[in-house]
Amino acid sequence: xxxxxxxxxxxxxxxxxxxxxxxxxxxxxxxxxxxxxxxxxxxxxxxxxxxxxxxxxxxxxxxxxxxxxxxxxxxxxxxxxxxxxxxxxxxxxxxxxxxxxxxxxxxxxxxxxxxxxxxxxxxxxxxxxxxxxxxxxxxxxxxxxxxxxxxxxxxxxxxxxxxxxxxxxxxxxxxxxxxxxxxxxxxxxxxxxxxxxxxxxxxxxxxxxxxxxxxxxxxxxxxxxxxxxxxxxxxxxxxxxxxxxxxxxxxxxxxxxxxxxxxxxxxxxxxxxxxxxxxxxxxxxxxxxxxxxxxxxxxxxxxxxxxxxxxxxxxxxxxxxxxxxxxxxxxxxxxxxxxxxxxxxxxxxxxxxxxxxxxxxxxxx
Numbered sequence: 001x002x003x004x005x006x007x008x009x010x011x012x013x014x015x016x017x018x019x020x021x022x023x024x025x026x027x028x029x030x031x032x033x034x035x036x037x038x039x040x041x042x043x044x045x046x047x048x049x050x051x052x053x054x055x056x057x058x059x060x061x062x063x064x065x066x067x068x069x070x071x072x073x074x075x076x077x078x079x080x081x082x083x084x085x086x087x088x089x090x091x092x093x094x095x096x097x098x099x100x101x102x103x104x105x106x107x108x109x110x111x112x113x114x115x116x117x118x119x120x121x122x123x124x125x126x127x128x129x130x131x132x133x134x135x136x137x138x139x140x141x142x143x144x145x146x147x148x149x150x151x152x153x154x155x156x157x158x159x160x161x162x163x164x165x166x167x168x169x170x171x172x173x174x175x176x177x178x179x180x181x182x183x184x185x186x187x188x189x190x191x192x193x194x195x196x197x198x199x200x201x202x203x204x205x206x207x208x209x210x211x212x213x214x215x216x217x218x219x220x221x222x223x224x225x226x227x228x229x230x231x232x233x234x235x236x237x238x239x240x241x242x243x244x245x246x247x248x249x250x251x252x253x254x255x256x257x258x259x260x261x262x263x264x265x266x267x268x269x270x271x272x273x274x275x276x277x278x279x280x281x282x283x284x285x286x287x288x289x290x291x292x293x294x295x296x297x298x299x300x301x302x303x304x305x306x307x308x309x310x311x312x313x314x315x316x317x318x319x320x321x322x323x324x325x326x327x328x329x330x331x332x333x334x335x336x337x338x339x340x341x342x343x344x345x346x347x348x349x350x351x352x353x354x355x356x357x358x359x360x361x362x363x364x365x
Contacts, residue, residue: 023125030145058156086246139330183222287328
């Protein structure tokens, strides 16, 4: 009898902790996979980078972590003027904290990004398991972890941090203080935080009672965080419209204009990038039918891919902010279909990595 009781207790413990172990295991395996792909692709480059994980936007975040923001542009090209305040402040603050004052930020930022993704996978799984089912949550995390642009979760980019705060926002369904805090943190991590605020505004309109009060509070606090960032840039640049010189000023052709103009000149890469964003849009449409709040958030996140400042090669990365769309896809495909798509995604990730790190026309993610 005692043995039976002990066996039952062990099974209960395994079930209790599976919501952590399953997504964490997926996340760790996917980070090993992505890290390996980046290292191989970098080695194949004629001029390998010393540290391929702190390239492109990561360099901007590291610079901000070390020297702060500047009113004058750091780069001037024939087609654009690049300001460092195009990048939101929370991730540089995390990078600075990760060094503990003496460790090399090029290493700690990459470690922090990978660890944050593992944490994000666990939180996303819990969120989606609560709203769908454990099987759907597992499939969605697999798709998220192995999708073609998922290698950016292993770079010193802000995407893993955003996943953490955005998923915590939706997980804190009836706690107004926590929802407000995470809405504000999302808003100072990436412009995709605006999708969180937009979803809160919609919730405030379509709900009643306590749920409406929580949504109103989140929308107000999130909007206040964005207003604070806008005011900071205004004082920094001595221009009330200084924010608009950030991301929107990074190129003459960007956002929806860039998408249309580049797709008129077809290449495999461009159509692959657009196809992934299109698949996320399909997932969002499927999601709206099951969960209006998450579906509208994902739709807003995808819409932000097309605002000024976005370029086609980076749109798959931007689309990752619409992470609940993977639940719509997993729910529709079922277990076998989802596993098959994960394999296709993993193969596609190599092509996305190789397009970013090799060849004369390497496109930053």
